[in-house]
Amino acid sequence: MIDTGLMAAVRGWLRRAESLLADLDECAAHAVIAMVRTYERFMCGDMAEARTEAIRSQALGERLGVVPATVIGRVARARIHILDGAVDEGIGQLDEVAVLLASPDVDPLTTGMMYCELVCAAQGLGLHDRAAEWTAIMDRWRPGQAIGGISGRCRVHRAEMLRISGPCDAAELEALAACEELRPWMRREFGWPLVELGTIRLRKGDLDGAEEAFLSAHEHGWFPQPGLALLRLEQGDLAAATELIADAVAHPVDIPSKERPPFGDLRLAPLLEAQTEIALASGDSATARSAAARLRSIADTYASAGLAASAALAEARAALAGGELEAAVDAACIAVSTWAGLGAPFEAAVARVVLAQAHRRHGADDTARLELTAAASAFESFGASRRAAAARRLLEELDGDTPASEPAGQDARAAAVFRVEGGTRRVCFGDAEVVVRDLKGLRYVERLLTEPGREFHVLDLFAAESGAVGPAESEVSPAEGVDFVGGVGSGLPMLDDEARNAYQRRLADVDEDIEDARRDHDLGRLELAERDKEYLLAELRRAVGLGGRTRTTGGSTERARTSVTRTIRYALDRLAEHHPDVAQHLDQHVHTGTYCSYADDPLLKVDWQT
Structure with missing residues (x-):
């Protein structure tokens, strides 16, 4: 019942159990009730009562030999210590529990739920390295052991780790698989994997897919911020982004959850970081300074490298918005260095862009160019094509709109071939020519190349390829990385x-x-x-x-979008084995999502012969 996030039903169960036990001496059932009551109070944000019940759960569990009550009581007490600001003490207690979970004394359900707790605690603190270690342990434990929704929860945590480390495509696949596994188990809390999916798609640059996931999470009663506000920023709706994030900071929604406890300042950290990004875009230096100061206070209370890096980046944005360029450079340098040390290439690249903006406004164009080049490369490797393109546009502004080797007013153009010949495809690009096996994903790409800049709906791509709205099972090769079964018309x-x-x-x-x-x-x-x-x-x-x-x-559009994306990515991976240059070019300029397109390289337009 706790998986549903509906606490009234849990309280009803507890009330009936307590009435049945009212005239009985203390027994194991009392320990179980204290254990469940601990998390009912924890998820509802009642810290004081959660602490009392956690102490009682642990004590009864130890005295009566109820191992789950002991373990859950210890984990809850550790997490409350962390939320009180005693981070080192709480993490030390969780480390002790992690050792206990490796023993055969703890049942699989409790083990899986508590591994999930450990990862959530580390993620909330920005301890991504610790979260990755515990996720890896949970992942090794999972096969043959996970019960109910535990396997799906493990997948969400893996998606979270891949969102930090990359690549983005792998993170999206993990998040999609998590949604499928958790759909039968979660109700309101199903918004948790949906928000993770939306955040990953936002990083990829799939704005339609991100919106679909965020709005679906909202429909499930989940809090979609700051993701939805940042999506509005990417869509160019600055007014909506500003309004959404201001409301989210002022009124964070108290949704019962053990993944994201509905109390304490830690829940504000990602909201405040997003608010500084949006404030910088709107030139609102006062809001940027206020949000950065609040985030710094949180980072000082809950000491961790991840929160410190977020606070440094927020301070860099606030300084940049206020014209304090030296301070912006100093803070952005700290953010870049810290995120790079944590193995977070996307966050480091975002910080590099802010650093480049500060250098450029300070007149250090060569240094700005160095940072933007590194950021663009990191975004491309990560799979964040939209961010990579934005970084390249900033580079173009530095270098001028026309390449130095070309006379002003003339476009640089190159000829290339991407043509089917029987069951193979001839690909010529640059100085290399290869012949490869034709794949469905390459045929999708060919359609995009015929009309650069045009956006094709995924259902139109299906219709052009198979003559029907969605592929039949027989038309999809497992080798092309697609698990699309049946037509897409039925959900x-x-x-x-x-x-x-x-x-x-x-x-x-x-x-x-x-x-x-x-x-x-x-x-x-x-x-x-x-x-x-x-x-x-x-x-x-x-x-x-x-x-x-x-x-x-989960009908036509969503399933088709997932299928087309996987098919194209698989085909480009195979093409890279034979012609890495053309595969890299297409990976950077082919955009997938509900609408797919090929965008010309502004520095080198290509005339494709198909």
Whole structure:
């Protein structure tokens, strides 16, 4: 029940259990109740009561031999220590638990849930190296051991790690797989993997895919910020980005979650970092300074290299917005160095762009060029094509719009061949020519090359390739990296019959919890229970269309988008084995998503013969 994020149902279960145990001596069931109560309070943001129940859970577990109660109590106490600011003490306690989880004394369900807790605690602190270590341990443990949604949670953590280390395509595939695995287990908290998917797509430059994921998370009652605000910034809607992030900082949503506990200043850190980025774009130096100062205070309280790097970058942006160029250079240098040391190439490249902007405004064009070149290269390797293109545009502004080797007013052009000949494809680019096996992904690319700059919807690409809206199972080669099965026209039901019946049962639990809260004059509990009821009713309405028909999700566009992206990326990987130069060019200039396109290189336009 905790997986659903619906605490009223959990409280109903606890209330019934406590009534059954009211006249019994202390026994193992009391330890289990204290264990569940610990996380019910923790996820609802009641730190004081969560601490009390965690101490009780650990004590009862040790005295009565209930290992899960002992372990969960210890983990909860450690996480509360961290949220209190005692970071070293809390991390040390979690390290001790990690050793215990490796023993056969802890059952698989508790082991999987607590590994997840360890990773979440490290991620929240920006301890990405520690999170990566614990994720690797969890991943080795998972096969044959994971129960319920644990395997999917592990996948989300792997996606989080790949979002930091790259490559972006691998992170997206992991996030998509996590969504598929967690769909049957999570309800409101299903927004967690969806937000991760949206963040990864935003980094890739797939703005349509990012919007789809963020809005879907919001529909599930999850908090999509700062991702949605940063998406609006990328889309050029600065006013919307400013409004969204200001509202998110002022009113962070208190959603029950053990992944992202709904209390404490740590939850504000990513919001404040995003606010400085948006404020710099709008020239709002006062907001940038205020957000950077608040983030620095959080980083000083919860000491970690990741938070320190985020605070340094925020300070660099605030200084740049205020025209304090020396301070901007100093802070950006710290951010670049720290992120690079943490193995976070995307974050380091973002910091390099800010550093380059400060150098350029200071008149150090050669130094700015050096940083932008490094940033563009890092973005390309990471798979962040949109960011790479933006960095190259800044380089063009430094160098002038026309390459020095070409007379002004003339475009540099090159001829290239990308033509099917029987079952093979002849590819000529630069000084090299190769003949390779033709692949479906290469045929998609050929269609894009015929009209540079035009955006093709993925369903149109399918229609052109197979003559139908979506490929049949027989048309998709497993070797091309696609797990697309069946046509794309039919989706999955938003809620199956079992889930719908479970929701209706939980509505009764929620109504009971609301009545108890009103009777006890517990306004905080009443507000949480009413939120649960609103969420359940919204989910039931969302799952049923006109005439009571079941609505479906994951239909044509999304499944086609995933299939086309994987197919093109697989084909370019194979092409790189024979002609790395053309594969690199296409990887940089072919954009995938709901709409796919090929964008000309502004420095060297290519006349493709297909």
